[in-house]
Amino acid sequence: MQDRAMQIESFRFGCFVINKAIYQHDIKIINDKIKIWNYFVHHTVTCKDLTDILAEKPEVVIIGTGTSGLVNVEETAKRLVQENNIKILIEKTPEACKYFNVLRQNNRKVAAIMHATC
Numbered sequence: 797m798q799d800r801a802m803q804i805e806s807f808r809f810g811c812f813v814i815n816k817a818i819y820q821h822d823i824k825i826i827n828d829k830i831k832i833w834n835y836f837v838h839h840t841v842t843c844k845d846l847t848d849i850l851a852e853k854p855e856v857v858i859i860g861t862g863t864s865g866l867v868n869v870e871e872t873a874k875r876l877v878q879e880n881n882i883k884i885l886i887e888k889t890p891e892a893c894k895y896f897n898v899l900r901q902n903n904r905k906v907a908a909i910m911h912a913t914c
Contacts, residue, residue: 802828802900804893809863810912812893825896825908827852833909841869841909843876849907850876856883856899860892860910867911 802825805813812819814830822833826849836844841859849857857877861867865888877884885895889910899906 803897807890807893807910812910812912820912822912823908823910824849825906825910826854827907833911839867839911839914841867841873843870843873845909846873846876849909850880850882852907853880854882854905854907856885856904856906858892858896858899858906858908858910859884859886860889860908861886862889862911862914864888864914866914 802815805816807813810820812823814825817830819830822835824831824833833845836842846857859867859869861869869886874884874886885892887895889912892908892910896906896908
């Protein structure tokens, strides 16, 4: 079960604060564990980027596309999430962080992949 306390405390260009820890890179949040997101294709979310997320069968996948929304989400990646009966939310990172927190407060099993800059 997910830790109910997991929240993104703040986000600003290039920096996430999550449970008092600072992350200055793109991240994935999977089962309340945070890891660095290393792109397979620069500034693009591909099916490969989602493999570890989908393996954990979240209810919702949130994709943060950067402060300006410049990260592309491939259509095949969107379809892959939907084919697994998982809801997908794609927003600029500041809004994606807010959605993540609301869903966590409502005890939803949510995973995220977030771009920290542009």
